[in-house]
Amino acid sequence: MKQLECIIFNVEHGFCAFIKSPNNYGLMIDCGGRQNFSPIKWIRNHYNFNHNNIKYFEGRRIAELIISHLHADHFSDVGSFYYNKKDKPKHLFRDKESLKFLDQKIREEKDAKRRRVLTQFKKFQASYNLDITNEVDWGFDFFDVRRISFSDAEEISSGRDKIINNRSYIVGIEYAGTRILFPGDIEEKGWEKAFGYKSIRDILKGTDFFVTSHHGHKNGSCLDILKYTGKPTASILSQQRRAMTIPITISIQSPKTRKVTWSKVIRRFQELYPQKKERNLLKYPLGKTAAIP
Numbered sequence: 001m002k003q004l005e006c007i008i009f010n011v012e013h014g015f016c017a018f019i020k021s022p023n024n025y026g027l028m029i030d031c032g033g034r035q036n037f038s039p040i041k042w043i044r045n046h047y048n049f050n051h052n053n054i055k056y057f058e059g060r061r062i063a064e065l066i067i068s069h070l071h072a073d074h075f076s077d078v079g080s081f082y083y084n085k086k087d088k089p090k091h092l093f094r095d096k097e098s099l100k101f102l103d104q105k106i107r108e109e110k111d112a113k114r115r116r117v118l119t120q121f122k123k124f125q126a127s128y129n130l131d132i133t134n135e136v137d138w139g140f141d142f143f144d145v146r147r148i149s150f151s152d153a154e155e156i157s158s159g160r161d162k163i164i165n166n167r168s169y170i171v172g173i174e175y176a177g178t179r180i181l182f183p184g185d186i187e188e189k190g191w192e193k194a195f196g197y198k199s200i201r202d203i204l205k206g207t208d209f210f211v212t213s214h215h216g217h218k219n220g221s222c223l224d225i226l227k228y229t230g231k232p233t234a235s236i237l238s239q240q241r242r243a244m245t246i247p248i249t250i251s252i253q254s255p256k257t258r259k260v261t262w263s264k265v266i267r268r269f270q271e272l273y274p275q276k277k278e279r280n281l282l283k284y285p286l287g288k289t290a291a292i293p
């Protein structure tokens with residue numbers, strides 16, 4: 001049976017999601033890691049020829065890696081891609097216009113560990129300078145990746161890092177009538193600009209699972225987004241240890257059955273935005289599978 005599997009890893013203040021598409025190709029959105037845990041190594045162990053659960057695309061386990069934006073919490077695990085061919089994603093999506101900031105950040109970074117991550121990513125991405133020649137036949141019903149223009153981001157952002165956040169790729173994936181939205185770290189003003197793009201409004205339409213932008217920080221929230229997404233079934237935060245909602249596995253089968261496995265907590269999207277202060281947490285026992293009505 002065809003199925004979409006989406007795993008959102010617990011990488012604390014960072015992001016990493018792995019999606020096995022209905023046609024069994026591997027898609028990764030960001031590759032943040034946390035201390036003593038590498039999502040990339042986990043994927044290498046769980047999705048391979050031996051398990052017979054993934055189709056390699058031109059010899060690669062991960063057909064495509066999308067880096068939502070060029071902040072280290074979204075690529076800190078990149079060193080776990082061995083610099084050998086079959087472990088590296090076939091395609092890499094990243095914001096080429098923001099690459100100049102990466103050089104600035106490497107120059108300014110005083111912490112050796114963080115500088116190493118930045119340098120590693122610079123080296124990694126430099127090997128992806130060719131345009132994509134062969135598209136992946138994912139088997140999604142809908143798959144789109146968009147962002148606001150560089151000049152729009154510059155206009156509304158107070159500094160370099162805000163520009164980087166607001167340039168985040170907004171990724172929408174739909175299968176069997178269920179849509180998952182990954183908006184990176186776009187902030188409130190970025191959203192306001194984004195609503196002016198029809199291509200982005202089209203991605204937001206009918207979101208069921210909303211990975212909150214900018215880790216659920218207040219400055220990543222924008223009330224108006226509900227006008228475009230409708231009311232999502234669940235929102236997913238990736239902010240602090242305690243509030244961590246992940247790893248979460250979303251599996252969508254055709255026809256229309258949706259299952260979600262929570263490891264810790266799901267906060268409903270609606271609870272993020274009303275004026276009331278208390279936020280109800282919906283807690284689910286570890287590993288329990290709950291069907292979403």
Ligand SMILES: [Zn+2]
Pocket residue numbers: 013014015071073074185214215
């Ligand atoms: Zn971030």
